[in-house]
Amino acid sequence: MTMLAACTEQEPTAGGPATRDDNLALGNPSGAVADATQYGNYLLVKPQYTLSYHRDRGTPNWVSWHLSSAWLGSAARQDDFRADNTLPAGWYQVSASSYSGSGFDRGHNCPSADRTGSSSDNSATFLMSNMIPQAPQNNQQTWASLENYCRTLVNSGNELYITMGQYGKGGTGSAGYYTTLSSGHVTVPKRIWKVIVVLPNGTGDAARVTSSTRVIAVDTPNDNSLNPNWSTYRTSVDAIEQATGYDLLSAVSGTVQNTLEAKVDNGPVQ
Ligand code: MN
Numbered sequence: 001m002t003m004l005a006a007c008t009e010q011e012p013t014a015g016g017p018a019t020r021d022d023n024l025a026l027g028n029p030s031g032a033v034a035d036a037t038q039y040g041n042y043l044l045v046k047p048q049y050t051l052s053y054h055r056d057r058g059t060p061n062w063v064s065w066h067l068s069s070a071w072l073g074s075a076a077r078q079d080d081f082r083a084d085n086t087l088p089a090g091w092y093q094v095s096a097s098s099y100s101g102s103g104f105d106r107g108h109n110c111p112s113a114d115r116t117g118s119s120s121d122n123s124a125t126f127l128m129s130n131m132i133p134q135a136p137q138n139n140q141q142t143w144a145s146l147e148n149y150c151r152t153l154v155n156s157g158n159e160l161y162i163t164m165g166q167y168g169k170g171g172t173g174s175a176g177y178y179t180t181l182s183s184g185h186v187t188v189p190k191r192i193w194k195v196i197v198v199l200p201n202g203t204g205d206a207a208r209v210t211s212s213t214r215v216i217a218v219d220t221p222n223d224n225s226l227n228p229n230w231s232t233y234r235t236s237v238d239a240i241e242q243a244t245g246y247d248l249l250s251a252v253s254g255t256v257q258n259t260l261e262a263k264v265d266n267g268p269v270q
C-alpha cells in the first residue's frame with residue numbers, strides 16, 4: 001500500500017483540482033542565484049513569483065510564475081507600488097516614483113490580475129522589482145490582451161507556466177525615446193518577451209510537457225506604435241533563447257525542448 005501510494009504521487013497526472021505549483025517548476029532560465037555578488041543575475045524567490053534581478057538595470061531580467069485557478073480569487077487591485085526592500089543591502093532601490101514623467105508605464109511582469117487570491121498576494125505584484133518601464137500602448141493594449149487570453153485558458157481548465165523578460169536598451173514611450181530613467185538607475189528595455197506553457201490541470205507538470213504541448217512565445221518592441229494584436233509578435237522559444245542567452249524550459253527533457261522550442265504557435269488567439 002505504501003509503495004503504491006508513493007508511486008502514485010510521483011507519476012504525472014492530468015485532471016483533478018487546480019493547485020498552486022512551484023513558480024520555477026520548468027526551470028531557472030539564467031541559472032540565477034541568491035548571491036549578492038551576482039548583481040546582474042540575482043535570484044529573488046517570493047511565494048507569488050520568482051525572478052532574476054539586475055542591479056544596474058534596476059529591473060528584473062525575467063520573472064516566472066505559475067497560473068491556475070488556485071491563484072485567482074476576489075482580492076481587489078492594491079495599487080501599492082513600492083520599492084522592494086528585500087534586495088541586497090546597498091543596492092539602488094527603484095521607487096514608486098522612479099518612472100514619473102518618463103512616458104513609460106510601471107509595467108508589471110507578473111500581472112496584478114494573476115494574483116487575486118488574497119490582498120497580500122496581489123500587493124506583492126506591486127513591488128518595483130516586478131516592474132519594467134513599458135510603453136503605454138504595449139502595456140495597456142498588446143500585453144493586456146495577452147494577459148487576458150492567459151486567464152481565458154485558465155478558466156477552461158488549464159494551468160500555465162509563464163516567463164516574461166526583456167533585453168536590450170532603449171524604447172519609445174508616450175514622451176519619446178529613452179535609454180534610461182531615474183538618473184541612469186533604470187534601463188528602458190528595447191524588447192519585451194513572454195513564454196507561456198499551457199497544460200491541462202494536473203500534477204508532475206515538467207514531466208507532462210510533450211512535443212505537442214502548446215507553447216506561446218512572443219517578442220515585442222518596447223514601442224508605443226505597437227500593434228494591439230499580440231499574435232502579430234509570435235515567435236519561437238529558440239529565437240528568444242538566442243536573443244537572451246537563456247535556456248527556457250530547462251526542466252523539460254532535452255528531446256522535447258528541441259521540438260517544442262523550434263515551433264511558432266498558431267493556435268487560437270482569443
Ligand atoms: Mn500542476
Ligand code: MN
Pocket residue numbers: 241247248249250257261
Ligand atoms: Mn530551452
